[in-house]
Amino acid sequence: METKVIVGLGSCGIAAGAKKVYDKIAALREAEKLTFELKKTSCVGMCYREPLVEVIDESGSYLYGDITEDKAVEIIDKHINQNNPVKDYVVYTYLYDTPEKLYVTSQNKIVLRNCGYIDPESIEEYEAKSGYRALKKIAGSGMSRLDVIQTVLESGIRGRGGGGFPTGLKWKFANNNKASEKYIICNADEGDPGAFMDRSVLEGDPHSVLEGMIIGAYAIEATAGVIYCRAEYPLAIKRLNIAIRQARDKGYLGENILGIQGFSFDIYIKEGAGAFVCGEETALIASVEGQRGMPRKRPPFPAASGLWRKPTNINNVETFANIPWIIQHGGKEYAKFGTEKSKGTKVFALAGKVKHSGLVEVPMGMTIRDIIFKLGGGIKNDKRFKAVQMGGPSGGCIPEYLADTPIDYDSVNATGAIMGSGGMVVMDETTCMIDVAKFFLDFTQKESCGKCTFCRIGTKRMLEILTRITEGKGHEDDIGRLEDLSYQIKDSSLCGLGQTAPNPVLTTIRYFRDEYEAHISHKKCPAKVCKPLLTYEVDAEKCTGCTVCAKNCPSNCITGTRKEVHFIKQEACIKCGMCFTKCKFDAILVS
Amino acid sequence: MRIARIGAAKQETPNGNEDLTNLDHLIEKYKGKKGNLIPLLQGTQELFGYIPRAAFEKIATETGLNLSDMYGVATFYAQFRLNPVGKYIIKVCHGTACHVQNANAITEAIQESLNIKDGETTDDGLFTLESVACLGCCSLAPVMMIGDETYGKLTGAEAVKIIKNIMISENN
Numbered sequence: 001m002e003t004k005v006i007v008g009l010g011s012c013g014i015a016a017g018a019k020k021v022y023d024k025i026a027a028l029r030e031a032e033k034l035t036f037e038l039k040k041t042s043c044v045g046m047c048y049r050e051p052l053v054e055v056i057d058e059s060g061s062y063l064y065g066d067i068t069e070d071k072a073v074e075i076i077d078k079h080i081n082q083n084n085p086v087k088d089y090v091v092y093t094y095l096y097d098t099p100e101k102l103y104v105t106s107q108n109k110i111v112l113r114n115c116g117y118i119d120p121e122s123i124e125e126y127e128a129k130s131g132y133r134a135l136k137k138i139a140g141s142g143m144s145r146l147d148v149i150q151t152v153l154e155s156g157i158r159g160r161g162g163g164g165f166p167t168g169l170k171w172k173f174a175n176n177n178k179a180s181e182k183y184i185i186c187n188a189d190e191g192d193p194g195a196f197m198d199r200s201v202l203e204g205d206p207h208s209v210l211e212g213m214i215i216g217a218y219a220i221e222a223t224a225g226v227i228y229c230r231a232e233y234p235l236a237i238k239r240l241n242i243a244i245r246q247a248r249d250k251g252y253l254g255e256n257i258l259g260i261q262g263f264s265f266d267i268y269i270k271e272g273a274g275a276f277v278c279g280e281e282t283a284l285i286a287s288v289e290g291q292r293g294m295p296r297k298r299p300p301f302p303a304a305s306g307l308w309r310k311p312t313n314i315n316n317v318e319t320f321a322n323i324p325w326i327i328q329h330g331g332k333e334y335a336k337f338g339t340e341k342s343k344g345t346k347v348f349a350l351a352g353k354v355k356h357s358g359l360v361e362v363p364m365g366m367t368i369r370d371i372i373f374k375l376g377g378g379i380k381n382d383k384r385f386k387a388v389q390m391g392g393p394s395g396g397c398i399p400e401y402l403a404d405t406p407i408d409y410d411s412v413n414a415t416g417a418i419m420g421s422g423g424m425v426v427m428d429e430t431t432c433m434i435d436v437a438k439f440f441l442d443f444t445q446k447e448s449c450g451k452c453t454f455c456r457i458g459t460k461r462m463l464e465i466l467t468r469i470t471e472g473k474g475h476e477d478d479i480g481r482l483e484d485l486s487y488q489i490k491d492s493s494l495c496g497l498g499q500t501a502p503n504p505v506l507t508t509i510r511y512f513r514d515e516y517e518a519h520i521s522h523k524k525c526p527a528k529v530c531k532p533l534l535t536y537e538v539d540a541e542k543c544t545g546c547t548v549c550a551k552n553c554p555s556n557c558i559t560g561t562r563k564e565v566h567f568i569k570q571e572a573c574i575k576c577g578m579c580f581t582k583c584k585f586d587a588i589l590v591s
Numbered sequence: 592m593r594i595a596r597i598g599a600a601k602q603e604t605p606n607g608n609e610d611l612t613n614l615d616h617l618i619e620k621y622k623g624k625k626g627n628l629i630p631l632l633q634g635t636q637e638l639f640g641y642i643p644r645a646a647f648e649k650i651a652t653e654t655g656l657n658l659s660d661m662y663g664v665a666t667f668y669a670q671f672r673l674n675p676v677g678k679y680i681i682k683v684c685h686g687t688a689c690h691v692q693n694a695n696a697i698t699e700a701i702q703e704s705l706n707i708k709d710g711e712t713t714d715d716g717l718f719t720l721e722s723v724a725c726l727g728c729c730s731l732a733p734v735m736m737i738g739d740e741t742y743g744k745l746t747g748a749e750a751v752k753i754i755k756n757i758m759i760s761e762n763n
Contacts, residue, residue, distance in 0.1 A: 012728045015741035047730030204672030231633070231670055232726060234739070273629055274669030276724065290628035291660075292667040305601050308625070350728035351688035358730050389687060425687040425729075443724065449667075483747035581696075581747075 001058060003036040003080060008116060010043030010203050010239035011235050012196075017068065018051035024069040027052075028076055036080055042204030043240075045107075045224050046100060049091050052116075055079055065091035065100070071229050102128040103356060106375050108337060111197075111321045112361045115204030123246035132252055134327035139258035143327075146590060148219040149175060152323070154331025156343030161187055161279070161316030162391065162420040163496075164342075164409040170313060173303040174220040174470040177311040184222040185307065185314040186213055187284060188229040188236070191276040192392030192442065195345040195423030199295040200359055202229070202236035205321065206243035210267060212320030214252060215327055218266045220313050225267035228284055231274065240269055276447035280495045281306075281314050283449065294449045295495035310536055313560025316421070317577070318347055333448035338364035342408030352389075352425040353380045369403040372426055381430040387511070391420030393440045393447075394500030396507025397433060416507040418500065432529035433512040434519055438466040440504035442496065456500030458489040464507060474520035479509060528590050529576045535591050540565045542587035549579035549588065598632055605661060609643050618653050628656060632671055641672040669724075677712045677719040679757060681737050683750075684727030688732040697733055698722060700747025701754065718754065 007013075007022040017475060024039065029038055042053060047064030053072060056062075062085050065074055071089055078084045092100045096218075108117075111266050118125040126132070138148060153168030175180065186209060190198040202209060213225050229237055244267055247253045255264045270288050277283045277292040285307050287293040306312025322344065326334045335343045342364040351357045355377035362371065368388060371377070377384050387397040396417035398405065405411050412419045427436065445459040462485050465478050475481075486502030509516060520526045527534040538549075538558075545563040554573045560566030568579070580588040594613040599628035617634040631654070635646050640663055651658045665671040683698045699710065699718055705713050728734045731743025733751055742753055 011741070012730055015728050015731055015734070015743050050730070177695065191724065192726070194688050194729055195728040196729055199727045227714075232723070270626075271633060273631075273664075273671065274724075275667065285627070290626040290664070292628075292663055317722065349729060351732060352691050357688070357698075357732075392687070423687070423729075427691055431691050436687075436691070437686070553728060 003058075004039060004054075004056040005036050005076075005080070006039045006041050006054040006056070008042060008044055008050065008054075009040045010116075010200060011233075012043055012047045013052065014235075016050035019025075020069055021051045021053065021067050021072045024072050025076060027459050028073065031181070034076070034080060037194070040119050041116050042120050043200045043359065045112060045200070045361075045408035046091070046103065046356075047358035047396070048356045049100065049358075052091075055085070057083070059181075060095045060239070061093060062095075063092040063100075067266070084260060088517070103360075103375055103377070106370075107361050108280045108345050108363050109361050110325050110334070110337075111201060111208075111318050111347050112204070112359065113325065114208065115200060115359075118205065119227065120204050120206055121242050123207060123243065123250060130328065131207055131324075132211055132250075134324035135214055135218075135252065135258060137327060138215065139260050144535050145175060145219050145221065148215060148327065149326060150409060151331040152219070155322075155326045155334035156331070156338070157319065157326065157334065158342065158409060159316060160318035160322070160346065160421065161299050162192075162394065162418060164419060165317060167319055170303065171216065171219050171300070172224075173461055174311050174313040177304050179311050180220045181224070181308070181310045181314040182220060183307045183310055184213055184217045184220065184318060185284065185288070185312060186227040186320055187279065187281075187314055188227055188233075188317045189272045189278050189284065190230060190233075190317070190421065191279050191447075192394075192421050192423050194351055194392055194425045195421045196351075197349050197359055197422055199233050199236055201321050201347075201585070202233065203239055205381070206236075206240045207247065208321045208324055209240075209317055210247055210252070212244055212323035213267060214257065214265060215323050216313060216315065216320065218257075218260070218263055220311075222265060222313065225265060226288055227267060227269045227380070228272055228278070228288060229269055230330045231271045237269060237271065242358045244269070253496070264532045276443070277449045277495070277497050280497060283495065284314065285312065287583050292449070295497075296450050296526045297494060302535065318421070338407045341410055346407070346419070346422055348407075348424050349423045350376050350424050350426065353383065353428040353431070354378070355380055356428040363407045364408045367404050367406050368424075371407070371424065376426065379426065379428050383430065385426070386431060387427045387429065387433065389417075389425040389436065389504075390423065391500075391503070392423050393444050394418055394496060394503055395420045395423075396503045397436065397511065398507070399429070399511040402511075408513045414484075416510055418503070429525055432470075432525055432527035433508040433515050434466060434470055434525075437505045438463065438470055441466055448497065448501070452493045452495075453500055454489045454492035455494075455501065458485050458492075459498075459501055461485060461503065462489075465531075466505070467521045468527070469516065470518070471532045472523045472530075474516075478514055478520060479513070483509065489518065517566040531577055534575055534577070535570065536573060536575065537567055537589045537591070538568055539587045539589050542585050544585055544587070546584070548582050548584065550583045552578050554578060595753060607744055608638050609645065611643075611645055611649050614646060614649055618650060618686075622654050627654070628661060632658075632661065632665055636671060640676050640701050641674055652668050671742065673716075676714075677711070678761075679717060679737050680719045682723045682726065683723075684720050684726045684728070684732070684734040684736070685722045686727075686729060687733070688729035689725075689734055692732045694733040696747045697735060697745055697750045700751050704751045704754065717758065 053064045158164040195516040275293045283293040283295040302312040347361045450456045543565045550558040557569040557572035
């Protein structure tokens with residue numbers, strides 16, 4: 001067989017320099033007239049090892065990580081030309097033990113089955129990996145619409161966008177509403193800061209999403225499909241456009257698809273214009289219609305009256321990517337994964353202060369601790385694990401002592417956080433929980449559409465209170481005031497944004513009340529994040545008298561002559577932290 | 592609230608300096624189609640880098656869309672700008688992962704170095720600084736994006752150095 005060299009060109013890989021590596025290998029192959037096949041793929045999920053290059057030869061597959069242009073040259077020279085793999089750079093191979101073995105073998109990939117293995121711009125490669133076989137199964141075996149819905153119901157899959165509503169049930173409702181026009185929408189407006197699984201699926205395996213949508217369209221008799229994708233994901237949009245074109249050429253989209261009489265369906269892309277609230281179904285529909293993305297009252301639910309007042313079904317990217325697998329292998333097979341009430345696998349985006357940030361797909365029910373420590377490799381710089389933020393701005397912070405919580409919809413909800421789309425931002429002892437709560441409130445306050453008073457003004461008031469706490473101006477009754485506001489906002493908002501906006505505050509009060517109290521009563525920030533609460537002092541033993549701090553101090557509050565210990569005048573210090581950043585000798589103490 | 596993020600349009604020179612005939616093709620493509628408002632605005636911004644006042648008026652006259660609806664939409668979504676932007680837009684990511692890894696330090700360093708605030712453009716028209724919610728490259732946090740290029744694992748000093756390099760190549 002011909003040796004293959006595959007470079008991972010997802011957004012994160014490209015940002016880490018994979019394009020340069022690819023170009024280098026291509027140039028080398030051209031210049032030296034080498035015979036190996038050079039291919040592209042997308043993100044395999046091991047973002048912390050990007051750029052990744054996989055070499056497949058007769059002996060097996062070798063995944064090289066942290067590749068630079070120089071390392072790529074070395075690999076081509078040794079591995080390709082001399083048939084001698086560069087063991088030092090191999091991060092994973094099934095042939096022998098490697099550093100990332102646990103990361104790869106602890107996962108069960110259904111959604112990410114093809115990500116990082118196929119060229120996302122080639123429909124043939126998707127087909128070679130059983131792609132469009134689920135659709136062919138429906139066409140060939142005469143599976144009725146209700147059979148498809150029944151299979152999805154049996155699988156037990158619940159909406160992966162965060163809501164957790166059973167997908168089969170949603171399809172059933174949409175199927176029950178008869179109309180000449182119906183729509184199916186793929187929600188690819190991944191707005192949660194800290195979640196990037198949908199981007200990876202769209203960039204790495206766009207056909208799996210299209211196939212899922214086509215199957216969904218068949219089940220509910222939809223006539224047109226829309227993918228509502230964030231404009232911030234240009235590569236995903238480009239690859240989706242290519243995939244849609246290819247699917248049309250092959251007859252997976254169009255009239256009487258695969259010979260199913262009367263089943264005509266096409267998909268087009270709508271670029272989102274940047275509004276977090278558009279992740280909410282009715283706001284998303286308003287946005288597709290060209291209006292301001294403001295939610296409206298439900299009922300009527302979109303299944304009865306959605307886009308252009310027609311029955312509409314909306315699912316998330318990850319949900320659709322599961323569908324072909326479910327149809328192909330059967331609902332019962334899918335339901336073998338996961339827990340009693342949360343079936344299947346879930347993709348999590350690990351980020352923050354964790355060693356292995358990237359995408360992992362594991363069966364529901366795995367504990368938070370296993371994900372962070374087994375797959376995630378633990379905390380960066382071996383600091384203490386403090387909390388994990390799940391569910392983005394609608395979610396909450398789960399503290400270390402609840403790390404043995406199994407991850408399924410209901411257990412996560414019980415902690416006060418939500419599963420959300422699966423973002424997991426890990427925090428260590430240097431993260432201030434009030435600062436995190438403030439960060440999310442700042443986000444929801446800016447993103448509130450303004451329709452409901454409590455969401456519009458309430459979040460602003462909460463942000464003001466949090467801001468004054470982090471500035472050391474908190475009032476003794478501020479915690480109670482935050483709680484009051486939280487419940488009022490939750491009760492009086494129309495859509496998910498407002499109903500969940502207080503969650504980051506409520507969970508941090510619940511689990512880290514002592515930190516709030518330290519800020520309010522003692523004017524201290526235990527994590528040393530809130531600058532106005534810190535004191536900067538010079539460590540007399542370490543100070544070399546280099547004068548750098550004094551020169552950079554914007555308020556001229558540092559005194560001292562060259563080669564002598566400097567002194568910070570506390571009453572004039574504006575706590576900007578400049579001396580701490582600039583000191584090369586770690587001689588500024590923060591307390 | 593969303594509208595607070597966007598400044599009102601500054602006073603422009605009469606009719607702007609933009610060649611509005613470029614819009615004809617765009618208007619032709621979307622005229623009369625339902626749901627055309629956002630694609631029209633996106634197309635306009637693609638052409639000019641922002642949406643000039645005159646473009647709003649031209650589109651309204653030729654497509655029959657309401658000026659108020661268009662302005663409402665343009666001020667609702669984070670993507671749209673009503674003022675000209677610099678040649679390079681520096682997007683500093685302030686997603687959760689970037690935030691806990693000190694994205695603020697990057698914005699602050701750039702603000703200091705270019706002497707502009709968030710959302711402003713340098714006097715030479717070279718750079719616009721923007722804070723964005725999440726670029727989806729969380730594993731490389733903290734991240735900034737200039738043009739199509741993404742830079743990861745930054746410190747404030749590194750971010751400023753990248754910008755200085757662009758300045759140098761622009762001046763040559």
